[in-house]
Amino acid sequence: MTVSDPVVESIVATLSRSATEIRQGLVGRRNTVDDEENPSGETQLAADIWADELLAERLSDIDGVGQYASEEQETVLECGDDPASADTYAVAVDPLDGSSNLTSNNAMGTIIGIYDDALPARGDRLVAAGYILYGPITTMVIATDETVSTYELSGGERRLIDRDVTLPTEPVVYGFGGRVPDWTDSFESYAREIESELKLRYGGAMIGDVNQVLTYGGIFGYPGLESAPDGKLRLQFEGNPIGYILERAGGRSSDGEQSLLSVEPTALHQRTPVFVGNDDLIERLESELE
Ligand SMILES: O=P(O)(O)OC[C@H]1O[C@](O)(COP(=O)(O)O)[C@@H](O)[C@@H]1O
Numbered sequence: 001m002t003v004s005d006p007v008v009e010s011i012v013a014t015l016s017r018s019a020t021e022i023r024q025g026l027v028g029r030r031n032t033v034d035d036e037e038n039p040s041g042e043t044q045l046a047a048d049i050w051a052d053e054l055l056a057e058r059l060s061d062i063d064g065v066g067q068y069a070s071e072e073q074e075t076v077l078e079c080g081d082d083p084a085s086a087d088t089y090a091v092a093v094d095p096l097d098g099s100s101n102l103t104s105n106n107a108m109g110t111i112i113g114i115y116d117d118a119l120p121a122r123g124d125r126l127v128a129a130g131y132i133l134y135g136p137i138t139t140m141v142i143a144t145d146e147t148v149s150t151y152e153l154s155g156g157e158r159r160l161i162d163r164d165v166t167l168p169t170e171p172v173v174y175g176f177g178g179r180v181p182d183w184t185d186s187f188e189s190y191a192r193e194i195e196s197e198l199k200l201r202y203g204g205a206m207i208g209d210v211n212q213v214l215t216y217g218g219i220f221g222y223p224g225l226e227s228a229p230d231g232k233l234r235l236q237f238e239g240n241p242i243g244y245i246l247e248r249a250g251g252r253s254s255d256g257e258q259s260l261l262s263v264e265p266t267a268l269h270q271r272t273p274v275f276v277g278n279d280d281l282i283e284r285l286e287s288e289l290e
């Protein structure tokens with residue numbers, strides 16, 4: 001199956017071909033690099049920098065990609081026509097999501113958002129979004145306005161395994177980030193209810209945890225913290241793409257008050273609380289958070 005927009009299809013094809021190479025290139029790149037930090041002030045691993053360079057080179061080369069931005073670079077890379085013009089898109093990438101899991105050899109991902117507007121853009125300007133999960137096998141989930149599909153990736157090839165992914169209606173799992181003493185009182189009391197209803201699945205890489213929710217139903221959240229009211233995750237590279245995917249799969253997304261896709265962007269690397277999952281769980285969260 002291919003995506004109907006040819007530029008979006010080229011982006012998806014390039015991403016899926018690059019995934020095998022990224023996976024292979026992780027070996028030997030688990031080290032930090034001379035105290036390097038990304039624009040969010042986080043330590044970068046050699047793998048973060050390498051995956052970013054590889055994706056920047058490949059994606060910016062595609063006709064119809066006007067801007068490339070990533071969690072690992074301060075500014076937007078201009079690489080073609082204006083993304084606000086027809087058939088031109090801006091791509092926002094988290095080259096390696098959950099890369100601290102590389103140290104312990106646990107699951108990780110790559111995230112992409114494809115916007116039809118200049119970055120930073122609102123989530124409702126996404127025309128497609130997707131992620132790759134480097135688990136025991138490599139899988140890719142791609143959402144467009146038409147459908148959400150899952151593929152298995154191997155040797156540069158993609159094999160469609162589900163052309164219409166929908167969030168199971170009966171929620172089973174949950175995962176919440178941040179240290180409990182740093183949670184707000186209202187989020188903690190919501191989390192206590194949820195932990196008596198669902199099974200904990202938290203692996204420290206959003207993509208791994210969100211894929212559990214997409215597979216079994218439930219909720220993933222990284223809340224605003226007492227020490228960091230906007231939480232940890234970034235709107236352009238993480239919140240918006242994941243919000244778009246879960247909404248297209250029949251679920252909901254929220255920053256605690258509204259859909260992530262309605263949040264007005266103010267900066268490329270802005271952070272936001274992120275919640276995605278089954279409709280009723282997100283609705284309860286929004287009514288219980290102060
Ligand atoms: O270590 P914590 O606080 O549980 O944070 C985990 C969260 O941070 C992240 O690793 C942030 O993403 P990056 O690794 O891309 O910076 C998420 O994948 C994950 O949900």
Ligand SMILES: [Mg+2]
Nearest residue numbers: 094097098238
């Ligand atoms: Mg991330």
Ligand SMILES: [Mg+2]
Nearest residue numbers: 094096097098
């Ligand atoms: Mg990252």
